[in-house]
Amino acid sequence: MSDFKRLMRLKLKMKQKRPEFKRQDSHRTARIGTSWRRPFGKHSGMRIGLKHRAAVVKIGYRCPALVRNLHPSGLEDVLVNNVKEISALNPETQAARIASTVGKRKRIEMIKKANELNIRILNISKQKQEELLQ
Template identity: 45%
Template sequence: MNEEKQVEGAKEPKKIKPSLTPEKAKMLKLRAVLNSSRPRFIRMNSWKIKRLEDKWRSPRRSLDNKIRLQRKGFPPLVKVGYRGPAAVRGLHPSGFEEVIVHSPEELEKIDPTKQAVRIASTVGRRKRIEIIKKAEEKGIRVLNVGGA
C-alpha cells in the first residue's frame, strides 16, 4: 500500500547538467580514473583486531608502526600525492558545487548552472517536498531526492 503511493506521486526528475569548461570536464574524468586506482587507506591492525574500525588513523605517533615506516606487505600511508586535481576538488561527481539547504527560501541564492542542492538530514518530509517542488520550478538539481 505504501509502495503504491510512492509510485503514483513520484516523478522522475529531469537531470540538469552543470555548465563546465572543457578543462573542468577533463579534470572530472581524470579524478574518476585516479579514484579508481587509489588504494584503501585502513587503520593499522584493523585486519587483525575485530573491535578496530577500518577508518584511517594516522600512525605518526608510534615508533615501530610498519605503516609509518612504509614496509612492504602493509597498507600504504596517506600522502599528498594521492589528492585529486585542484580545479575539481570538492565538487560533486556530476560537476556541481554542493550546497546544503534547510528551507525553501535558501533556494533563492542558488545558481542553477554551477550549484546543486543537497537537502539537510534534519529537514522533515513536508518541507522536503516543498524544497523539491521549488527546485524543479527554478531548474535546480536536487542531489538527494530519495523517496519524497
C-alpha cells in the same frame, strides 16, 4: 575537450585507483576500528612505508584543486534546510542536497521551488520527486 572535463575524468580515475586507507592492525582485533589513524611507532613497517604494508595517506592521492569537493556531475554540492536557501543557489554551478532533518511537507515545497528555478536535487531521484508532488 575542455580542461574542466579533463580534470573531472582525472578525478574519477584517481578515485578508482586510491586505496582504502585502514588503521594499522585493525584486522587483528575488533576493538580497533578501521577508521584512519596515522601510524606511529619506532618499528612500524606501515610508517616506514614497506612495500607489503597497507597504504598510508599522502598528498599524492589528492585530486586536482579545481574539481575538489565537487559532485561527479561537476556541480557544487550545497546542503539546504529551507526554501529560502534553494532560492539563493545558482543553477549553473550549484546543486541542492536536502538535509535529512527536513520533514515531508517542507521537502515537497523545496522540490517545487527547485523545479521552478531549474535546480538539481542530488539526494532525491526524479521518480521519487514525481511521487512526492502527486
